[in-house]
Amino acid sequence: MTREVQTINPATEQPIATYAYMSDTDVSQAIDQCQAAFSEWKTLSLEERADVLRAIAKELRNSKEELAALMTQEVGKLLKDSKDEVELCAAICEFTAESGPKALASEERDIPGGTGVVAYAPLGIIYGIQPWNFPCYQAVRYAIANLMAGNGVLLKHAETCTGSGLMLRDVFERAGLPKHLFKVLVIDHDQSDKVIEHELVRGVTLTGSDGAGRKVAQKAAENLKKTVLELGSNDAYLVLSDADLELAVKTCVQGRIYNNGQTCVNAKRFIVTENHHDEFLKRFVEQMNAVKLGDPTQEGTGLGPMSRTQLRDELAKQVDDSVTKGARIECGGKIPDQKGAYYPATVLSNVQPGQPAYDDELFGPVASVIKVKDDDEAIRVANDSRYGLGGGIFSKNEERARELAEKHFDTGMICINGYNIAIPNMPFGGVKDSGYGREHGGFGMKEFVNVKSIYKM
Structure with missing residues (x-):
């Protein structure tokens, strides 16, 4: 046969x-x-x-x-x-x-x-x-x-x-x-x-x-x-205390939903200092909630289906497990009642160690927002992961951001005040x-x- x-x-x-x-x-x-x-x-x-x-x-x-x-x-x-x-x-x-x-x-x-x-x-x-x-x-x-x-x-x-x-x-x-x-x-x-x-x-x-x-x-x-x-990977994007908040929110939405959220170097964990956290979360949820889910062949669609219903269901379970352990759904988080392997743009807050949203890779359009006290804690939390492929830093002080990227961020590829997946003349790969x-x-x-x-x- x-x-x-x-x-x-x-x-x-x-x-x-x-x-x-x-x-x-x-x-x-x-x-x-x-x-x-x-x-x-x-x-x-x-x-x-x-x-x-x-x-x-x-x-x-x-x-x-x-x-x-x-x-x-x-x-x-x-x-x-x-x-x-x-x-x-x-x-x-x-x-x-x-x-x-x-x-x-x-x-x-x-x-x-x-x-x-x-x-x-x-x-x-x-x-x-x-x-x-x-x-x-x-x-x-x-x-x-x-x-x-x-x-x-x-x-x-x-x-x-x-x-x-x-x-x-x-x-x-x-x-x-x-x-x-x-x-x-x-x-x-x-x-x-x-x-x-x-x-x-x-x-x-x-x-x-x-x-x-x-x-x-x-x-x-x-x-x-x-x-x-x-x-x-579980790429961390750091919104430091001196970040341009408008740029950070817009870029983080792009970084999370690109390729329907199914990219190894998608932005996944959003580590935000407390001076920006509440306003970042508000704006981020507004923009994620506005992402249009639909036919990937049509102009205007912001988010298509995941590649298989099995993977969509596994992602939904990771979200549910995270919520059971204390995370909060700020938007999305529910499988839509329609044909296809669709899952909405989702934001989780109160993300803590022990939750899949903190510890594991969520390979789909789900964002984990993590509140930290200051920039030092932001780097510590970013590195508190078994993964190390990509990541990002938002800061108006680009010289300091570069120093953090070179000397302290334990990951393979780091975007400063932006997001990209790959450029031919730059190395691609990770650690851990x-x-x-x-x-x-x-x-x-x-x-x-x-x-x-x-x-x-």
Whole structure:
């Protein structure tokens, strides 16, 4: 009996398409094909690889309407956000093509009695396990860096966005990427473990929950393979005592509901000094309550559905558990009586340790507002988390905010008086239970390379 994956539109709960799981023989063949393609790809010059990446950027833009429509259909993203995602991916390709040849060029160093050469050689096949919340970006983020480095790439995408993963493969190949160099595997978790174990797979990267990260890292470690992990987070945004309150409120609303609140670097915990707390909460609730919930394909919609009803129900349970333990619902907090995986923009106050809203990641449009005495307590509470991916600081004293960000905020990425998810020329990644390793900014190109020392005497 053929096993199948069925994708579902979370806005309508209607089926989109079905895809057959690959057999173990299919998977083995795919890996062999990727290895053969890699053997040719690694011999190309850095500039030749860069030219293909530039062509991929162009083809992504040519395919933007079609790819964005499918992403919105599969995961419920606002259509405008899906289009922006494709543009971000094209920009990643262009940045990598521009900076890659210089970053990966061999270096000469003086050594006693001769010349040392540091060379960055590709490792081989890199296996990526990616989530559904950014169907194009999550795959492009690791794939493009590794293609620039000369590696082959395997992708196990989330079942929810199987179609988007396969379309991305087609975009790459239409742009001139050699066939089989980027392979999409439609497989289950047991098969995924076997891919990690495969002798031709040289590295593994995962974006997902910290629980999934532990399992994948353990399996990779058993086989002595390097991993890069970008995991969950509970990003804190600090509204310090000298913050511009209007800017803080507006930005925090944007940071919480972006991508329907389903982003690892969404603003999630809002830590507000007592001199601003009451007014911040009032304005924040007003603006969150005004967010329009609806069809993600329509202009004017501020918040679409979550990607699956199961995830929506899990979020609702986290809210209910937090309320049982003392949190207060200021707006939202109730599953609407309508078809689709919808959940309203929600604000919780009186958030304390021991509540899911304080301790855990709420992966959906729920904001946790935490009152603190002063700026020192704000930093302490921000760091009182097992996570450390992103975060933010609102302060009119940008020099002091930068010092806090550099020296005291224990997280990987910090926005000062603003919010963004990713910029191609800046590193992306976290610390603690949010994982390790970096992507973007040139760093991702060197995560999976053999840094060779060559001694010319």
